[in-house]
Amino acid sequence: MKWLFFVSLLLTIRVVYAQLEEKSAVKAQKDLDWYNCSFEADHVYGAAINKAYQFLKNKKGKSKPIVALIGGGIDWEHEALKNNIWTNPKEKPDGKDNDRNGYVDDLHGWNFLGAADGQVMEKLMVEGDREFLRLKDKYGSYFFDGKNYFKYVNGKRVSLDPPADMDEYKYYQHIVMPSSRLCSEYGSLLFANVLREYVQIFDKQMRDRNPGKKSFTVEDIVACIDKNSPRDSLRDIALYLMAWSMNEKRGDDKAWEGTYNYYFGDKAEKRMKESYERVLKENGTDLRKEIVGDNYMDINDRIYGNNILLTLNSEVNTMVAGIIAGRRGIEGRNSPIAENAQIMNLVVSAESGEPYLKDMALAIRYAVDHQVDIILLGEQNTVYPREQKQWMIEAIRYAESKGVLVVVPTWDLSFDVSQLVFYPNRWMDGGKDLTNLLVVASSDKAGNPSIASNYGIQGIDLFAPGVEIFAPNVGDTYKSASGPCLAAATVAGIAALIKTYYPQLTGNQIRDVLLKTVSSRKGVEVQKNCRINGRMSEDLFLFEQLCQSGGIVNAYQALVEAEKIAKKNKK
Structure with missing residues (x-):
C-alpha cells in the first residue's frame, strides 16, 4: 500500500523551489557524495566531512542531537531516514494528548497547516x-x-x-x-x-x-x-x-x-x-480559515493543526533530512553527515505560497520546548509585518536562550542583501544581534558561489555545498538537486555532527566555530549574477565581498576548533 501511495504521490508532486533541478545522469558514488569531500584530498570544495570522520575515528559520540526541520513535510518512513526520525518520548499513538502540550499524537513533529479531521492545506498565499x-x-x-x-x-x-x-x-x-x-x-x-x-x-x-x-x-x-x-x-x-x-x-x-x-x-x-x-x-484566499480555523494574527491562538507529516510538499525536506542524518557508506545512497542525529519535522509550508510567520514562530517554540539542538528554517522573505516580525524575534531569542542554533538559507535571487533586506537576519531586533542565527548561501564543486545566489557581507554568513547534491527523495528514491536549502542542510548536518561529540557547545558557540573555520576563499575572484538598478547583470566579485566569513563551511576544521574549546572549558 505504501508503494501505491507513493506512485500516486510522485505523479502529482512538483518541485517547490524553482532552483531544485533533477539530474538523471548516472554518476560514481564519489561524485554523488562530493559534498563530503575536501579540496586537499579530492580537489573539490566539499565540506571536508570525510576528513572530519577521520579526525573522529577513535572518539565516541556523546549525544544524539535533534534537528528540527521547519518547512514542508517529510517521508519519515524512507529507508534512509526511518531510523533517524525523532520520536516524542512523552507521547503515545492513542489519540490522546499524553504530554499535555495541546497537540494530540505529535509523535514525530507537528503540521501547523492541518485540521483535526485530517485535512491539510495544499496552497498558501504569499x-x-x-x-x-x-x-x-x-x-x-x-x-x-x-x-x-x-x-x-x-x-x-x-x-x-x-x-x-x-x-x-x-x-x-x-x-x-x-x-x-x-x-x-x-x-x-x-x-x-x-x-x-x-x-x-x-x-x-x-x-x-x-x-x-x-x-x-x-x-x-x-x-x-x-x-x-x-x-x-x-x-x-x-x-x-x-x-x-x-x-x-x-x-x-x-x-x-x-x-x-x-x-x-x-x-x-x-x-x-x-x-x-x-x-x-x-x-486571494488559501482556505486557512476553513481548514485550520485559527486567527493567524493572534499568536496566543496556538492549538491547531494535526500530526500528518507526509504531505504533497515533502520532496525538499526529505532531501534535506537525508543530507543531515542517517547511516553512511551504503552503496547507491548518499552518505549523510551526522549518523546519530534525529530529525523532527514541523510543517509550515505548502506546495505553493509562503509560510505564515505565526506558524514559524510557534514551530520554533515547539522545537525548543522539545529539546532540539539545531533548527533549520526555510528560505528568507522580504515581507515581515511589524507585529509578526516581533513574534519571530522573540522565538529566535527563546532558542538563543536555550543554546539552540538556527540556520536559514538565503535565496538564489542575485540580490545584494545590503540593498534589499531579507528576514530573518541577525539585526532584525534593532538592538543586540541574534547570536545564534546563521544565514547560508550555496556553492559548487569548484568553490564558486551559485551563479544566482544572494550575497553581501552584512547578511550572508558563509557558503556551503548546495549544487548537484545527491540525497533521498520521497518513496525510497534518490535524486540530485541544487538549491540553498540543501546548502543550509549541509551546515545543519555539520552543526549536528559537532553537537554529537561536543554537546556542551551552545548554538552561538557553534555559529562562531563554523564562521571561524571555513575553507577560506578570500582573494579569489568569482563571477556571478547581480542586480544593478533593477536589471539582471553579471559582475566580478572577490569572495570576501559575498559573505562575512569569506569562505565555505569546513567540517574538519570546525571539529578541530570545537575540541579546542571543549578542552579549554574543562580546565
Whole structure:
C-alpha cells in the first residue's frame, strides 16, 4: 500500500523551489557524495566531512542531537531516514494528548497547516498578498503626485492628509506593493482614474495648441509637457502609457481618438477590473480559515493543526533530512553527515505560497520546548509585518536562550542583501544581534558561489555545498538537486555532527566555530549574477565581498576548533 501511495504521490508532486533541478545522469558514488569531500584530498570544495570522520575515528559520540526541520513535510518512513526520525518520548499513538502540550499524537513533529479531521492545506498565499488584503482599506486608495496626497471619489480627486503612520505607509508602498501581484493589479485598477483624468487634460492641451487640427501624433502629446514645470509622477506615467499606445498605432490618423476613447471610456477600467478579480480569485484566499480555523494574527491562538507529516510538499525536506542524518557508506545512497542525529519535522509550508510567520514562530517554540539542538528554517522573505516580525524575534531569542542554533538559507535571487533586506537576519531586533542565527548561501564543486545566489557581507554568513547534491527523495528514491536549502542542510548536518561529540557547545558557540573555520576563499575572484538598478547583470566579485566569513563551511576544521574549546572549558 505504501508503494501505491507513493506512485500516486510522485505523479502529482512538483518541485517547490524553482532552483531544485533533477539530474538523471548516472554518476560514481564519489561524485554523488562530493559534498563530503575536501579540496586537499579530492580537489573539490566539499565540506571536508570525510576528513572530519577521520579526525573522529577513535572518539565516541556523546549525544544524539535533534534537528528540527521547519518547512514542508517529510517521508519519515524512507529507508534512509526511518531510523533517524525523532520520536516524542512523552507521547503515545492513542489519540490522546499524553504530554499535555495541546497537540494530540505529535509523535514525530507537528503540521501547523492541518485540521483535526485530517485535512491539510495544499496552497498558501504569499505574505505580500496577505499584507495587501490586511492594509488595502487603509492605504490602497492613496495617491501621491510628488506633492499632495489624494484619492478618487466618483472619478474626482479628493485631497487627503498624509498617512498618520508614515512608517507603515512606506512599508506598504515599498515592501508590500512590489511583493504582491494582488496589490499590483488593484493599483492598476485604481490607476484607471488617473488615466481618465489625464487623457482629458492632454486632449484639451493638444487642441488648444493646435486649433483646427483633427488628428494628433506622439510628438503632439509629448509637447504637452513643459519641461520646466514641477514634476508630476502620475502625469508622467500617464503620458508614457498613452504615447506608447499611440506609437503602436503609428500611421493611423485616428490613433489619438482610439487612445482617448479607451482611457476616457470604461474599456481600460473594465479590463483592469477583470484582471484584478481573476487574480483575486486565484490568489486571494488559501482556505486557512476553513481548514485550520485559527486567527493567524493572534499568536496566543496556538492549538491547531494535526500530526500528518507526509504531505504533497515533502520532496525538499526529505532531501534535506537525508543530507543531515542517517547511516553512511551504503552503496547507491548518499552518505549523510551526522549518523546519530534525529530529525523532527514541523510543517509550515505548502506546495505553493509562503509560510505564515505565526506558524514559524510557534514551530520554533515547539522545537525548543522539545529539546532540539539545531533548527533549520526555510528560505528568507522580504515581507515581515511589524507585529509578526516581533513574534519571530522573540522565538529566535527563546532558542538563543536555550543554546539552540538556527540556520536559514538565503535565496538564489542575485540580490545584494545590503540593498534589499531579507528576514530573518541577525539585526532584525534593532538592538543586540541574534547570536545564534546563521544565514547560508550555496556553492559548487569548484568553490564558486551559485551563479544566482544572494550575497553581501552584512547578511550572508558563509557558503556551503548546495549544487548537484545527491540525497533521498520521497518513496525510497534518490535524486540530485541544487538549491540553498540543501546548502543550509549541509551546515545543519555539520552543526549536528559537532553537537554529537561536543554537546556542551551552545548554538552561538557553534555559529562562531563554523564562521571561524571555513575553507577560506578570500582573494579569489568569482563571477556571478547581480542586480544593478533593477536589471539582471553579471559582475566580478572577490569572495570576501559575498559573505562575512569569506569562505565555505569546513567540517574538519570546525571539529578541530570545537575540541579546542571543549578542552579549554574543562580546565
